Amino acid sequence: xxxxxxxxxxxxxxxxxxxxxxxxxxxxxxxxxxxxxxxxxxxxxxxxxxxxxxxxxxxxxxxxxxxxxxxxxxxxxxxxxxxxxxxxxxxxxxxxxxxxxxxxxxxxxxxxxxxxxxxxxxxxxxxxxxxxxxxxxxxxxxxxxxxxxxxxxxxxxxxxxxxxxxxxxxxxxxxxxxxxxxxxxxxxxxxxxxxxxxxxxxxxxxxxxxxxxxxxxxxxxxxxxxxxxxxxxxxxxxxxxxxxxxxxxxxxxxxxxxxxxxxxxxxxxxxxxxxxxxxxxxxxxxxxxxxxxxxxxxxxxxxxxxxxxxxxxxxxxxxxxxxxxxxxxxxxxxxxxxxxxxxxxxxxxxxxxxxxxxxxxxxxxxxxxxxxxxxxxxxxxxxxxxxxxxxxxxxxxxxxxxxxxxxxxxxxxxxxxxxxxxxxxxxxxxxxxxxxxxxxxxxxxxxxxxxxxxxxxxxxxxxxxxxxxxxxxxxxxxxxxxxxxxxxxxxxxxxxxxxxxxxxxxxxxxxxxxxxxxxxxxxxxxxxxxxxxxxxxxxxxxxxxxxxxxxxxxxxxxxxxxxxxxxxxxxxxxxxxxxxxxxxxxxxxxxxxxxxxxxxxxxxxxxxxxxxxxxxxxxxxxxxxxxxxxxxxxxxxxxxxxxxxxxxxxxxxxxxxxxxxxxxxxxxxxxxxxxxxxxxxxxxxxxxxxxxxxxxxxxxxxxxxxxxxxxxxxxxxxxxxxxxxxxxxxxxxxxxxxxxxxxxxxxxxxxxxxxxxxxxxxxxxxxxxxxxxxxxxxxxxxxxxxxxxxxxxxxxxxxxxxxxxxxxxxxxxx
Numbered sequence: 001x002x003x004x005x006x007x008x009x010x011x012x013x014x015x016x017x018x019x020x021x022x023x024x025x026x027x028x029x030x031x032x033x034x035x036x037x038x039x040x041x042x043x044x045x046x047x048x049x050x051x052x053x054x055x056x057x058x059x060x061x062x063x064x065x066x067x068x069x070x071x072x073x074x075x076x077x078x079x080x081x082x083x084x085x086x087x088x089x090x091x092x093x094x095x096x097x098x099x100x101x102x103x104x105x106x107x108x109x110x111x112x113x114x115x116x117x118x119x120x121x122x123x124x125x126x127x128x129x130x131x132x133x134x135x136x137x138x139x140x141x142x143x144x145x146x147x148x149x150x151x152x153x154x155x156x157x158x159x160x161x162x163x164x165x166x167x168x169x170x171x172x173x174x175x176x177x178x179x180x181x182x183x184x185x186x187x188x189x190x191x192x193x194x195x196x197x198x199x200x201x202x203x204x205x206x207x208x209x210x211x212x213x214x215x216x217x218x219x220x221x222x223x224x225x226x227x228x229x230x231x232x233x234x235x236x237x238x239x240x241x242x243x244x245x246x247x248x249x250x251x252x253x254x255x256x257x258x259x260x261x262x263x264x265x266x267x268x269x270x271x272x273x274x275x276x277x278x279x280x281x282x283x284x285x286x287x288x289x290x291x292x293x294x295x296x297x298x299x300x301x302x303x304x305x306x307x308x309x310x311x312x313x314x315x316x317x318x319x320x321x322x323x324x325x326x327x328x329x330x331x332x333x334x335x336x337x338x339x340x341x342x343x344x345x346x347x348x349x350x351x352x353x354x355x356x357x358x359x360x361x362x363x364x365x366x367x368x369x370x371x372x373x374x375x376x377x378x379x380x381x382x383x384x385x386x387x388x389x390x391x392x393x394x395x396x397x398x399x400x401x402x403x404x405x406x407x408x409x410x411x412x413x414x415x416x417x418x419x420x421x422x423x424x425x426x427x428x429x430x431x432x433x434x435x436x437x438x439x440x441x442x443x444x445x446x447x448x449x450x451x452x453x454x455x456x457x458x459x460x461x462x463x464x465x466x467x468x469x470x471x472x473x474x475x476x477x478x479x480x481x482x483x484x485x486x487x488x489x490x491x492x493x494x495x496x497x498x499x500x501x502x503x504x505x506x507x508x509x510x511x512x513x514x515x516x517x518x519x520x521x522x523x524x525x526x527x528x529x530x531x532x533x534x535x536x537x538x539x540x541x542x543x544x545x546x547x548x549x550x551x552x553x554x555x556x557x558x559x560x561x562x563x564x565x566x567x568x569x570x571x572x573x574x575x576x577x578x579x580x581x582x583x584x585x586x587x588x589x590x591x592x593x594x595x596x597x598x599x600x601x602x603x604x605x606x607x608x609x610x611x612x613x614x615x616x617x618x619x620x621x622x623x624x625x626x627x628x629x630x631x632x633x634x635x636x637x638x639x640x641x642x643x644x645x646x647x648x649x650x651x652x653x654x655x656x657x658x659x660x661x662x663x664x665x666x667x668x669x670x671x672x673x674x675x676x677x678x679x680x681x682x683x684x685x686x687x688x689x690x691x692x693x694x695x696x697x698x699x700x701x702x703x704x705x706x707x708x709x710x711x712x713x714x715x716x717x718x719x720x721x722x723x724x725x726x727x728x729x730x731x732x733x734x735x736x737x738x739x740x741x742x743x744x745x746x747x748x749x750x751x752x753x754x755x756x757x758x759x760x761x762x763x764x765x766x767x768x769x770x771x772x773x774x775x776x777x778x779x780x781x782x783x784x785x786x787x788x789x790x791x792x793x794x795x796x797x798x799x800x801x802x803x804x805x806x807x808x809x810x811x812x813x814x
Contacts (some may be wrong), residue, residue, distance in 0.1 A: 007094035013041040013480050014099065032169055034101060035079070035109040038092065039172040046217040057137055061127055061302055065297055066138040069288065069325060070318035072121025072267065073128065073142050075113045076627030077578035078173050078216075079106070079247040081198050085221045111627045114166040115147020115172075115231070117267060117585070118546040119653045120357055122627065123791075126320055126653075127464035127798075130791040132220035132227045133465075133490070135808030136799060141291045141322075142213045143283060144174070144231035144647040149267040152585050152624040155773060157601030157728070159364040161588050166552060174231070177213040182293040184209045190377050203378055209260045220466055221489065223809060232290045232635040236260035239290075242728050272588045281371055285379065288325040292332050306337055310350035314803045317354045317425070320365040321394060323417040326352060326424050327382040335378070341385070344695075353802050354421040354428050355458075359435070359443050360550065362446050364418035383420075397450070398732045400496035406717065407446045422436055422447045422797065427802040429456040431651040432672045438647060456801060459672055460651040461794035464787070465493050466658045472635040474514040475661065475783070482507060490809060508776040515638065515779070516661060522636035524618060532608070534618050538577035539769055540661070542633065543641035544625055547593040554596055554735070555751045556580070556641055557758055560603055560619060560717045567613050574624065575766050580620045581633070583625030595735060597621070599741065602726040609727070629637035630654075634661045637691030638751070638779075639765060642667030643758065645749040647692035649673075656789040662779035667762055668754070672789070679785040686776045688761035698753065706740050708755065710792050715755050 003011070009297035017037035020023045024033050038251045085090040094101040116122065121516075126139065131138040150161035166172075188206030192199060203756060216229040227543055236257040262279065263286050271277045299309055315325055326348060333344035358364070370381040387410040394404045405411055409420045422428055422444045430436030440448045449454050469476040469489060481485045482501055488494040501507040517535040526532050543556050582600050586593030604619035622629060640658035642649075642665050649671035659665065659676060666686040667673040677685050690698070709716050718737065725731035737743040747753075769775050788792075800803045 003094050003098055004091060006074070006088060006091035006349060007098065010038075010041055010088070010091055010095040011098050013044070014095065017041060031105065031109045034099075035106060036094075036172045038106060039079055039110075042079065042086065042088070042092075043173065044088060044219070044224060045088075046082065046219050049219060050217045050228070053137075053226045054223070058302070063137060064803070066136055066803055066805060067315045068124065068128065068315060068318065069133070069291060069322035070121065070124040070140065070142055070316065071284070071287065071321035072116030072118075073113075073124045073140055074116025074121030074627060075125045075229075076168075076631070077107065077110045077112060079110050081129075081470065082219060082382065084465065085133075085398075087217045087222060089470075099106060102276075109169070111164075111168075111170050112628050113168040113170050113788055114145055114164045114359075117149045117777050120319055123460055123462075125655055126461065126466075126791040127795055128218055128356075129220075129463045129466070130228060130461075130795040132218050132225055132797070133809065134792060135220070135223060135225050135314070135793055136227075136409055136795070136803075136805055137400055138227045140218070140227070140229040140285070141294075142231050143264050143267075143287050143562045144227070144233040145267045146265050149585065150588065154601065154621065154623050156589070157598050157605070157730070158588055159597050159744050161480050171214075173216050174214040175216075176233075177215050177230075178461055180294060180297070181212045181235075181627040182290045182297075183291045184211055186282060186285070186375055188377065190381070197425050197562060201378060201381070207256075207259075209239050209263060210237050211286060211287060213294070219241055225808075230291075230294070232287060233264035233265070234260050234286060242268055250611075253359075266328075268587070268771060270587075272589050276377065277368070279373060281367060281375055284321055284330070285324050285376055288322050288328050291322075292325060292328045296337075303579075303739065306333060306339065306347070307343075309333075313351055314805070315350060315352045316798075316803070317421060319357045320417040320421060322704070323354075323365070323421050324376075324379065326420055327379045327386065330377055330382050332387075337613050343760065348404040348425055349424055352425045354445070355431055356421075356428065356435075356439055359438055359648070359650065360688065362502055363767055364443075364713075365418070367415045369413045370417060371412065381566055386420070386424070389637060403446050404588045405483070406790050418443075423435075425454070427454055427456055427457045429798075429802065431458065432461045432675060433457055433459065434647070434669075434674050435671060436651040438692070458797045458802070459675055459789070460653050460656070460662070460793035461789050462653050462656045464495075464792075465791040467634065467657045468632075471631040472518070472661055475511075475635065476515060478507075478510055478514060478782075485660075486554050488787065489756065490792075492787035492792055495787035496784050498780060500613075503786070505773065508633075508773055508780060511662065511770060511780055512776045514775075515636070518635040519638075522632055526633055529621070530622055530623070532618070534579045534620060535577055535615075538579045538618065539639060539765070540579050540581060540637050541583045541639040542583075543643070544583035544622065544633065544635040545580070545654050546588075547586040547590075547596060549592060550644055550749050552749055552751060553582065553584065553600070553641045553645065553647065555643055555754065555758060556582075556749065557596070557599055557603060558715070558718050558755060560607070560617065561721055562759060563617060563713055564603075564607055564613060565717060565721070567616060573588045575616055576769055577616050577618075579620060581620045581622065583622035583626060583629065583633070583635075592735070592738065595732070598730065599722070599732055601737065602728050602730050602732070606727045630657070634658060634663075637661060637663040638769075639663060640665045640667070640777075642670070642673050643689075643754075644668060645691055646670045646695050648749065656786065659782040660786040661787070664775070664782060666765060676785075676789070677811065682779050684781040686761045686765055690750065695750060698750070703747070703750065703753070704741055705745070705750070706742050708752035709740055712756060714759075715752065785805070 014037040017040045022033045083092045094104045103508045129141045148164040151164040152670050153160040185206040212234040214231045214233050218227045269276050271278045273278050329348050330344050333339040430439045440455050483497040493654045523534045523536050600621050606744050608614050634657050640663040642655045646668045651672040668689040719736045722732040738745040739747045799807050
């Protein structure tokens with residue numbers, strides 16, 4: 001049987017790549033060679049598309065370019081995604097058949113790109129895809145982390161962090177661009193110099209690091225447009241010191257090179273010591289300095305001067321990590337292009353926008369003043385000038401020293417990055433309606449009182465093409481069958497065309513059958529990779545996200561132990577079988593998060609080894625949770641655990657991915673759960689727990705967690721069980737004590753206050769799930785409403801209300 005012309009072209013290209021690049025034929029090639037040959041084949045096509053996009057950009061100088069700065073871009077794997085966006089996924093699979101290659105094994109060969117950790121980085125990746133699909137001229141900027149955050153290994157129930165050398169294979173997508181390398185300076189001192197009546201500062205005795213762009217092409221879906229993700233790698237300008245090497249001082253000879261390159265080794269180095277803080281600050285400044293120099297260089301190549309910089313560019317700060325772009329842009333404009341302060345400030349404040357992603361104090365970023373003085377002397381001067389002018393303005397405007405002290409960028413020896421963003425940027429947005437209101441009313445209340453119009457909301461969204469169509473082809477086929485087309489791929493609101501089928505028994509049965517097949521596939525994967533048998537007829541109840549106390553994985557565990565006690569002690573207690581699935585990485589220095597991972601394994605060990613109980617409850621922890629694993633899990637999930645304390649989760653994005661795949665949320669009225677509830681209706685979501693205003697009222701009144709422990713015998717037994725330990729001999733009195741006031745704890749995230757209502761909500765889950773038709777209807781209603789949480793909608797709102805950039809989705813040019 002003849003294959004298609006596209007597949008035939010891919011076959012010939014792959015065979016040619018194997019010969020020319022690796023000196024192999026198909027029989028002698030390893031799977032890594034074959035993967036690289038396919039990737040290089042697609043990369044050639046993408047490079048041609050990128051060149052055409054650049055030529056179009058060079059011809060049209062009237063538009064505004066977007067520069068999206070994020071310390072994370074959690075891309076996952078690229079081969080299947082790129083093939084999907086290019087319209088070549090079927091052709092790639094067909095070519096695999098012709099070559100005798102299993103396409104699933106081909107895709108599995110690619111490691112996840114280690115360029116992020118959690119929702120922040122995955123959101124940036126989704127947005128970059130949507131920007132490109134909507135025809136926005138955009139560049140993403142980040143660091144080329146050689147080892148990501150870490151590869152998680154579980155040994156004896158405990159998390160072990162291992163290096164993640166993803167670039168050994170994944171670097172096939174990266175193109176070094178030495179022509180656009182930039183010098184970044186650290187340390188040293190400033191020497192004053194006067195010229196023509198103006199003071200200048202010469203930076204001397206500094207340490208130089210070279211930022212080398214490693215470019216990754218991003219292609220839009222079916223529109224012929226492409227953009228670039230520019231990842232900065234760190235190199236020493238001197239390389240090897242031959243004089244030291246010749247004297248036998250080998251370590252010293254490469255010391256400077258190693259000190260430079262360590263900047264780009266690891267995402268989020270541990271910062272509970274001085275060296276860690278220093279490295280994090282070096283990373284952030286390295287990233288923004290190279291980026292600002294790159295944007296300014298690019299601007300001057302196409303425009304006569306920098307006076308119109310803010311009309312041609314918007315620089316978007318994704319969370320506070322890139323906030324140093326503000327003083328760095330000021331430095332470049334003033335020191336390198338001889339601009340006066342007022343003009344530079346006008347350009348900066350009209351160029352930069354900021355998205356806040358959290359209200360947690362530790363994530364709003366403050367830095368000790370002495371770090372700036374030592375590492376970034378000129379940036380420190382500029383920050384002082386910004387702060388002095390700002391504080392003087394506030395004192396005249398407010399005449400309230402306390403409010404001034406709260407709003408200042410520098411105060412009491414601390415540099416506050418979130419305050420810098422809030423006062424400088426022309427737009428500040430939260431990522432859900434609830435979160436944006438908290439920013440206005442609490443976190444940035446004083447700034448909001450001065451500049452109310454700059455504070456906006458853009459609720460997060462996710463790439464529905466990846467997180468529905470690509471990863472869940474069975475569901476995609478059902479949607480296209482029922483709605484008559486695949487128009488939802490470019491018009492996600494068309495998912496609402498599923499709504500009339502909420503009462504269609506045949507459609508609901510097809511949906512249930514698809515979910516069952518997806519669960520079988522995932523159960524097979526878990527058995528193959530972890531040796532754990534799970535029942536596809538059980539409810540797949542899933543909580544996967546970064547492990548942090550505010551996300552309350554511990555509340556989920558308390559409920560599981562509660563169920564375990566009931567099953568052990570009450571022979572008449574009935575429940576539908578449930579598989580509780582966890583996946584999470586804990587920051588390497590986060591003691592309590594690591595203890596919760598250990599507790600998951602203790603609970604799993606006891607329950608899963610009990611023959612009677614394990615027929616009704618299984619507990620599974622997915623090791624090394626990552627994007628590619630999420631892509632397997634989401635289509636099989638049925639209950640989505642979104643149980644953070646109300647007012648703590650800015651938005652969440654896993655909640656959106658789950659609902660797109662038909663999972664039903666059990667959650668608090670927090671983050672985007674509020675909006676999900678509004679769109680699906682209260683009958684299609686399981687809401688429990690305190691509201692944000694009730695949380696604040698409890699805090700004001702004096703929250704006493706011990707009262708809940710004393711009043712609720714079921715809760716008391718669960719916590720006592722943690723203290724006494726499990727069958728593996730591990731005791732968790734430290735966790736119990738952290739929840740009880742009087743035992744040294746505070747229950748900061750009010751698990752005990754929400755426990756009883758959470759248990760009741762889980763009872764409702766169990767009851768409703770037994771009515772298969774009703775649960776399938778809830779599932780379909782979630783899918784039908786999920787178009788409102790597509791990244792295309794979010795990016796369109798950013799483009800219209802913040803970036804002032806038109807979108808051009810374009811037509812299929814494949």
